[in-house]
Amino acid sequence: MYNFNYHRPLSVDEAVALAGGAPEGRLLAGGQTLIPTLKQRLANPTDLIDLGEIAELKQLSTEADGGTLVVGAMCSHASVAASDMVRAAIPALAHLADGIGDAQVRNLGTIGGSIANNDPAADYPAALVGLGASVRSNHREIAAEEFFTGMFETALEPAEVISSVAFPVPSKAGYAKFANPASRYAIVGVFVSQGGDGVRVAVTGAGPSVFRVPAMEQALASNFSADALEGIAVDAGALNADLHASAEYRAHLVGVMAKRAVAAAG
Amino acid sequence: MPTVSMTVNGSHVTKEVEGRTLLVDFLRQQLSLTGTHVGCDTSQCGACVVHLNGKSVKSCTLLACQAEGAEVTTIEGLASDGELHPMQAAFKEHHALQCGFCTPGMIMSAVDLLQNNASPSETEIREWLEGNFCRCTGYHNIVKAVQAASQGS
Ligand SMILES: Cc1cc2nc3c(=O)[nH]c(=O)nc-3n(C[C@H](O)[C@H](O)[C@H](O)COP(=O)(O)OP(=O)(O)OC[C@H]3O[C@@H](n4cnc5c(N)ncnc54)[C@H](O)[C@@H]3O)c2cc1C
Ligand code: FES
Ligand code: FES
Numbered sequence: 333m334y335n336f337n338y339h340r341p342l343s344v345d346e347a348v349a350l351a352g353g354a355p356e357g358r359l360l361a362g363g364q365t366l367i368p369t370l371k372q373r374l375a376n377p378t379d380l381i382d383l384g385e386i387a388e389l390k391q392l393s394t395e396a397d398g399g400t401l402v403v404g405a406m407c408s409h410a411s412v413a414a415s416d417m418v419r420a421a422i423p424a425l426a427h428l429a430d431g432i433g434d435a436q437v438r439n440l441g442t443i444g445g446s447i448a449n450n451d452p453a454a455d456y457p458a459a460l461v462g463l464g465a466s467v468r469s470n471h472r473e474i475a476a477e478e479f480f481t482g483m484f485e486t487a488l489e490p491a492e493v494i495s496s497v498a499f500p501v502p503s504k505a506g507y508a509k510f511a512n513p514a515s516r517y518a519i520v521g522v523f524v525s526q527g528g529d530g531v532r533v534a535v536t537g538a539g540p541s542v543f544r545v546p547a548m549e550q551a552l553a554s555n556f557s558a559d560a561l562e563g564i565a566v567d568a569g570a571l572n573a574d575l576h577a578s579a580e581y582r583a584h585l586v587g588v589m590a591k592r593a594v595a596a597a598g
Numbered sequence: 599m600p601t602v603s604m605t606v607n608g609s610h611v612t613k614e615v616e617g618r619t620l621l622v623d624f625l626r627q628q629l630s631l632t633g634t635h636v637g638c639d640t641s642q643c644g645a646c647v648v649h650l651n652g653k654s655v656k657s658c659t660l661l662a663c664q665a666e667g668a669e670v671t672t673i674e675g676l677a678s679d680g681e682l683h684p685m686q687a688a689f690k691e692h693h694a695l696q697c698g699f700c701t702p703g704m705i706m707s708a709v710d711l712l713q714n715n716a717s718p719s720e721t722e723i724r725e726w727l728e729g730n731f732c733r734c735t736g737y738h739n740i741v742k743a744v745q746a747a748s749q750g751s
């Protein structure tokens with residue numbers, strides 16, 4: 333690992349100022365992706381701005397009479413999984429967080445770091461798009477679908493700090509993933525929800541970035557049951573293929589995981 | 599060079615480190631606490647698991663600077679007054695180790711499990727230990743030891 337200047341700001345404003353003053357710097361959240369990247373010398377930031385001491389980023393709360401769940405960017409996967417508030421509002425979100433990596437990764441890894449990284453196989457992007465969430469930063473609010481722009485790419489600007497994610501609370505939601513047996517990353521993960529905005533089906537792991545499946549959403553809108561998805565095929569053309577799964581197998585898994593997610597939503 | 603202060607196994611320490619110094623290197627090289635092992639150095643194997651403010655983390659994937667002000671417990675900090683911690687005693691009793699390389703991380707991870715879930719099922723133990731690899735035992739006796747420690751505690 334190359335060396336860098338380490339900073340430990342106590343507020344978002346201070347973090348934004350430090351990031352603005354270090355164009356080649358990087359924000360550090362749980363470090364579960366960034367530290368391995370630095371070890372491999374795939375990045376060489378001049379400065380690391382550690383968000384770990386910023387209390388305002390660790391909050392979990394509800395807004396709009398419980399209609400919105402707000403998860404602070406520095407909430408660890410373990411804290412989301414264990415939160416009574418999350419379990420009561422969106423149990424599928426707690427379940428998703430509980431299935432990320434392993435216990436030690438969940439103790440350090442954060443929602444903000446996961447979505448800023450936008451790994452094509454990460455779990456959280458499916459929840460954000462599958463629930464119609466929005467990402468709040470130090471200066472704006474971005475709808476999830478506009479936030480995830482491509483493989484490892486997001487709409488974040490330089491020196492922009494994610495502060496929280498606001499999830500509309502659905503009437504039903506479910507998440508099912510076919511996990512890589514070694515890392516637990518999603519080979520395919522599907523998040524479904526039914527709420528005020530209708531039905532959403534979001535897929536992670538299968539393509540370069542999270543995507544929705546309109547044909548499934550339409551079928552579930554008239555009949556929210558696993559049977560309604562029978563025969564709806566996903567085109568393998570644009571899907572990922574690697575040593576874990578071919579594009580055709582991933583396309584098949586999207587159908588299977590979508591049915592399981594609907595069944596889990598109840 | 600930055601200075602870090604933390605409490606390690608109950609003792610307060612303050613040292614100079616580089617920004618890039620990993621917690622595991624700080625423990626092993628600067629504090630000579632070599633019970634915490636480095637197996638993979640890529641956040642996969644769990645040989646380096648320690649407790650940070652009571653929660654198990656991989657010390658190869660955490661900067662020493664990130665532990666500023668924290669309470670860190672390593673395998674050396676578990677026994678007290680010459681008595682093995684119940685988890686250590688259970689590993690010994692149930693022959694839950696062969697070469698012993700994975701053992702410090704396994705024990706630190708298992709202790710954290712019982713803090714969260716006092717009587718886990720076999721499945722819950724196996725799922726929790728997903729981030730801890732053992733190349734010798736086949737896990738069977740490790741699971742038995744954790745079960746024994748949970749019943750005993
Ligand atoms: C063994 C292992 C298994 C894993 N398995 C899974 C899995 O099954 N599913 C899954 O989804 N993930 C998995 N992960 C990834 C894990 O969830 C990471 O924690 C996550 O991807 C990154 O979060 P972090 O908090 O560690 O971020 P960091 O590594 O600290 O940061 C990641 C990136 O996000 C940026 N960033 C961080 N916070 C902010 C912010 N608030 N605003 C703007 N930018 C920010 C950083 O600058 C950096 O570029 C795994 C990781 C490991 C090591
Ligand atoms: S050495 Fe840290 S996880 Fe393997
Ligand atoms: S006892 Fe040898 S690696 Fe576990």
